[in-house]
Amino acid sequence: MNVQTITMTAESRAAADEFIESMGLSAEADGMPRIAGRMWGYFVIEGGPRSFAELAERLQVSRGSISTNARLLRELGILEQISLPGDRQDYYRLADQPYDALLQGYVERMRIRLRNAERALRDLPSDLPGVHQRLHSMQRFHQSAVDTTEALIAELREQADHHQQDDQ
Amino acid sequence: MNVQTITMTAESRAAADEFIESMGLSAEADGMPRIAGRMWGYFVIEGGPRSFAELAERLQVSRGSISTNARLLRELGILEQISLPGDRQDYYRLADQPYDALLQGYVERMRIRLRNAERALRDLPSDLPGVHQRLHSMQRFHQSAVDTTEALIAELREQADHHQQDDQ
DNA sequence: CATGTTATTCAGTATTGACTGAACAATATG
DNA sequence: CATATTGTTCAGTCAATACTGAATAACATG
Numbered sequence: 568m569n570v571q572t573i574t575m576t577a578e579s580r581a582a583a584d585e586f587i588e589s590m591g592l593s594a595e596a597d598g599m600p601r602i603a604g605r606m607w608g609y610f611v612i613e614g615g616p617r618s619f620a621e622l623a624e625r626l627q628v629s630r631g632s633i634s635t636n637a638r639l640l641r642e643l644g645i646l647e648q649i650s651l652p653g654d655r656q657d658y659y660r661l662a663d664q665p666y667d668a669l670l671q672g673y674v675e676r677m678r679i680r681l682r683n684a685e686r687a688l689r690d691l692p693s694d695l696p697g698v699h700q701r702l703h704s705m706q707r708f709h710q711s712a713v714d715t716t717e718a719l720i721a722e723l724r725e726q727a728d729h730h731q732q733d734d735q
Numbered sequence: 736m737n738v739q740t741i742t743m744t745a746e747s748r749a750a751a752d753e754f755i756e757s758m759g760l761s762a763e764a765d766g767m768p769r770i771a772g773r774m775w776g777y778f779v780i781e782g783g784p785r786s787f788a789e790l791a792e793r794l795q796v797s798r799g800s801i802s803t804n805a806r807l808l809r810e811l812g813i814l815e816q817i818s819l820p821g822d823r824q825d826y827y828r829l830a831d832q833p834y835d836a837l838l839q840g841y842v843e844r845m846r847i848r849l850r851n852a853e854r855a856l857r858d859l860p861s862d863l864p865g866v867h868q869r870l871h872s873m874q875r876f877h878q879s880a881v882d883t884t885e886a887l888i889a890e891l892r893e894q895a896d897h898h899q900q901d902d903q
Numbered sequence: 904c905a906t907g908t909t910a911t912t913c914a915g916t917a918t919t920g921a922c923t924g925a926a927c928a929a930t931a932t933g
Numbered sequence: 934c935a936t937a938t939t940g941t942t943c944a945g946t947c948a949a950t951a952c953t954g955a956a957t958a959a960c961a962t963g
Contacts, residue, residue, distance in 0.1 A: 582858035666876040683757040690750035708834040
């Protein structure tokens with residue numbers, strides 16, 4: 568296999584571990600499994616194509632967990648699967664836009680709440696005191712959140728395009 | 736007590752229940768207890784000051800749960816506690832800016848990740864191939880998210896002020 | 904076709920966290 | 934002070950979910 572392995576100093580290794588663990592905790596705060604966050608952190612540090620075997624070894628978790636969480640991160644658009652010619656193993660690397668996915672999920676949750684508010688506005692009579700005012704305020708908030716986040720997604724895409732040009 | 740109770744038609748009651756449940760599910764998706772979301776939904780519908788007793792009765796949950804989740808929603812700035820003269824019960828109502836709180840929590844989580852990226856940038860040597868590029872990209876993303884969200888918070892505050900003027 | 908290698912699935916286990924209900928604390932009122 | 938009322942705390946229960954490890958499936962290669 569044509570994947571280079573990197574050696575680190577003990578200090579770097581400790582810093583990397585700390586970062587990986589912090590990503591695990593962040594992931595949990597966002598409702599993902601901790602291991603998914605650790606894998607994500609690992610790829611931020613290590614980058615390039617890595618195999619399941621390396622992951623399982625480095626993070627000290629079962630191959631089953633790696634498999635499950637790799638699928639999750641793949642579906643979220645955070646990791647990309649790579650196959651190397653002449654090698655049957657799966658490799659993964661960090662996606663080009665790993666953070667888009669987070670915003671997409673966020674905006675989707677906001678949209679659900681927006682729709683719930685709108686449905687309640689339709690279904691509840693307007694003579695109940697204050698109900699429509701409060702639902703309307705809920706609707707305005709979520710509409711703003713959706714709009715803002717979508718604008719941010721577009722902006723980040725643009726930025727990324729620029730950087731891609733710079734790198735080449 | 737000087738709190739008026741509202742009667743609804745069966746259809747309205749069903750719509751209200753549906754809304755309350757959808758808020759429970761949304762809350763769960765955001766990592767809060769379902770009951771907290773239901774309480775929140777209840778106050779969007781009912782608005783004005785309500786006692787624990789009414790809440791526990793309407794939502795069919797224990798007084799313990801109401802107490803715990805009322806504290807949570809209070810700390811998040813979603814509910815406000817009210818005391819009425821000549822009444823020892825606690826009353827709650829929806830806060831003026833219940834959605835600010837969500838954005839504050841969101842921005843705080845983003846800030847934590849931003850700091851984690853920055854610390855890793857400091858602690859990891861720049862000669863590891865690509866690490867700094869990836870950490871820098873992580874930093875840029877979270878900085879944008881923080882900035883955008885804070886701008887949104889400010890904008891919503893302004894909107895709210897306008898509406899307050901309208902209402903008076 | 905047999906063998907070795909690797910990813911996935913799944914049953915079982917452990918852990919986490921929500922929820923209840925009873926005990927307790929605080930407080931007003933007769 | 935005794936009683937009634939209400940909010941909080943906490944031990945225990947239950948449900949959900951993460952994780953493991955073994956079994957299985959898929960596949961390339963000799």
